[in-house]
Amino acid sequence: MSIGNSPESPEDDRNFPADDRDSIGRALQQARVAAGLTVEEVSASTRVRAPIVQAIEEDDFSRCGGDVYARGHVRTLARAVGLDPAPLIEQYDAQHGGRPSPTPAAPLFEAERIRPEPRRPNWTAAMVAAIVAVVGFVGFTMFNGTDPGTGGAVAEGPAPATKAGPTAPAPAKPKPVKPATTKPVPSESAIAAVPADKVTVKLTAVGDKSWISAKAHDGKLLFDGLLQAGESKTFQDDERVDLILGNAGPIELYVNGKKIEDTFESGQVQRLTYTKGDPEAG
Template identity: 40%
Template sequence: MSIGSSLAEARRSAGLTVAELSAHTRIREALIHAIERDDFSQCGGDFYARGHVRNIAKAVGLDPETVVHEYDESHGGVPLPVRAASVFQADTPIKIRESRSPNWTMAMVVALAIVVVFAVVRAMGGGGETPTADVRPGLPSPSAPLGAPEGPRKPASMAAGKVNDLVILQVKAKRSSWLDVKDMNGKKLFSGTLEAGKTSVWRADKGMKVTFSDGGAVSLQVNGKNLGTPGRRGQVLNRFYGVPASEPR
């Protein structure tokens, strides 16, 4: 199976549309369609293609390093790094005129070279980051909106409101894992990567629908009841947690 086919199949298994994957990775939908057809000509070169492949693989639950290695194997190996010093090295030495008047043309060329190198270094260091869950330890503020990610809190039996209709889902990541959480009306409560060792909590009336990219990477508590891991390592799952909370579907 080709790289594009593998990414497309993993996206569908994760229950993601191209539009949702585009919003998650900040990669244009047209470019995602092209990559899934193994057309990397729109990426702007191997360096950017490798970055897009890495971000997409991570978002759909595949091992990014394995997929990038497969890309390198099929496109002539790992590209050689570009040394920033080579950008500044002149082909011929610059002769200093005896006149003390400034050489404005040369100054403009040097300034332009500095701007170009700064843009390249910035693009190499920070493009295409995957959104992660903003998890903060401790109890949530009483004014926190329904469905917002929170730190660990008291069991549902001690919460205010309709206890019988409220479902509280606590997810702890044993290793970094992508998941998608929606309430019963389809409203998205969270979509992104929960980092290893972090815990996040969501609340919703009557229940929640959750997509796990790795069923063995997280452990769950629903309304204070420990449900353990929802599946096996690397297994993509779609689960519903409702009332009673002890019976996920």
């Protein structure tokens, strides 16, 4: 008589994965290491706390606060390390009971549909009534200002002289209004006019996105995040700018007004430092 489950018990089959794919946490960890990023750097770029990043890489989703937040963290971390999040989300749904059903929004739309629209005042009718009143007042004033004695003929003698009324003052000419002068807004593209006493670095993502980090000479973080395709960022410091390019291939780089001709490969991680003067010495 044996005690416990036999080796052929169905309970043991549940300990084996359904397929030979890596777990979600292991896939994220391997991609992060391949990109040359630390847990702290991924945490800073995604705003996901470092303990949660470490827990997810160990396939522990209990600290995420629920399936909705866990799916969001997996999607954010996958994009930060250069993975397609769709297969990982599909794998998570298969392991945790499927995708959560969306909340029906029909009651909200019904409430918006039956809400009465506020009645707007009829400004056109009010303006027309004001114009008619002004025209009527002006006509009435001009009609009452005529002298009725001037209309009859004089039988004998010269016509009586009429007293000249006071001359109405000429309306004052309005003073010309000077148009407001607007100061031109400097453009980031004006990189040729960089100050000589600073180090100026401009990065542009061409054709693809890239995670970048930029720090000043005193360690102050100037930027940490994703630079989408077509976007540009410009950084300045009095002494030095330190860069980390998570995907250096699509980055077009200008330093102190001069284009850097180095050819970076896609997926390559580059750590660069530039100072004032000729960027070739950076």
